Amino acid sequence: MKIAAFVSSSSHHGNTATAVQKFAEGARQAGAEVDIYYLHDYDMKPCRGCRVCEKTNECVIKNDDVPKLHQALREADAYVLATPTFYGDITGAFKVFVDRCYPFVDIWKDEETQKMRFGSVNKRRRPGVLIALSGSHGDMVFDSHMKVGYFCLNDLNSYPWREFCIPYTTWKPVAEMEDVVEKLIQGGKDLAAHLNSGEGENLAKTQAYYERYRELKY
Numbered sequence: 281m282k283i284a285a286f287v288s289s290s291s292h293h294g295n296t297a298t299a300v301q302k303f304a305e306g307a308r309q310a311g312a313e314v315d316i317y318y319l320h321d322y323d324m325k326p327c328r329g330c331r332v333c334e335k336t337n338e339c340v341i342k343n344d345d346v347p348k349l350h351q352a353l354r355e356a357d358a359y360v361l362a363t364p365t366f367y368g369d370i371t372g373a374f375k376v377f378v379d380r381c382y383p384f385v386d387i388w389k390d391e392e393t394q395k396m397r398f399g400s401v402n403k404r405r406r407p408g409v410l411i412a413l414s415g416s417h418g419d420m421v422f423d424s425h426m427k428v429g430y431f432c433l434n435d436l437n438s439y440p441w442r443e444f445c446i447p448y449t450t451w452k453p454v455a456e457m458e459d460v461v462e463k464l465i466q467g468g469k470d471l472a473a474h475l476n477s478g479e480g481e482n483l484a485k486t487q488a489y490y491e492r493y494r495e496l497k498y
């Protein structure tokens with residue numbers, strides 16, 4: 281039972297890292313193995329937009345650390361994606377990471393309907409957790425974090441299992457938000473229990489994300 285968590289803040293001791301570490305603490309207490317990847321420790325070149333991976337499912341960029349992150353994504357049973365807010369949105373590091381997940385997308389044409397279909401080369405469905413933090417903005421700021429996080433999870437064949445939106449860290453660091461810390465630790469325990477139970481996704485929840493953010497024309 282392995283959980284891969286991705287932190288897109290530059291700090292190993294900031295609010296985002298603390299939130300993920302607390303979640304990991306709970307998951308470990310409940311028997312899960314958790315690997316935390318601090319994205320700033322990895323050389324991640326931006327996506328070139330060449331779209332070669334749409335056909336090959338392989339990235340043409342070979343000379344950075346993203347293949348290591350892809351390996352983690354292949355091996356994990358669940359994902360945690362965490363980002364603070366920079367200028368009203370996700371961080372640049374989070375965006376680079378998400379864009380570089382594009383090789384996981386499986387695009388194919390349904391011969392019967394002649395419509396394009398978007399799946400994932402990840403054959404196993406996995407739960408995904410989204411953690412978003414802000415400084416002085418309130419909850420309204422998190423919609424784009426959830427949208428991008430959901431797009432990424434979707435392409436990894438992962439369903440949005442739970443989300444933690446933590447506003448106002450400028451006024452109080454996460455470590456001092458006792459109720460939030462408690463929720464994160466419990467969330468980690470719940471995810472381990474969810475993985476152990478083998479129960480599937482909550483389809484209504486996934487559908488709600490789909491309806492809110494997809495609006496695709498095939």
Ligand SMILES: Cc1cc2nc3c(=O)[nH]c(=O)nc-3n(C[C@H](O)[C@H](O)[C@H](O)COP(=O)(O)O)c2cc1C
Pocket residue numbers: 289290291293294295296297364365366367368369413414415416417418421449450
């Ligand atoms: C460059 C930069 C831009 C930021 N922009 C916003 C913002 O638009 N809205 C907001 O609420 N907080 C903003 N913040 C505050 C961070 O989201 C907040 O301090 C967060 O807790 C930082 O997480 P960290 O400690 O994990 O790095 C910004 C911080 C930085 C460094």
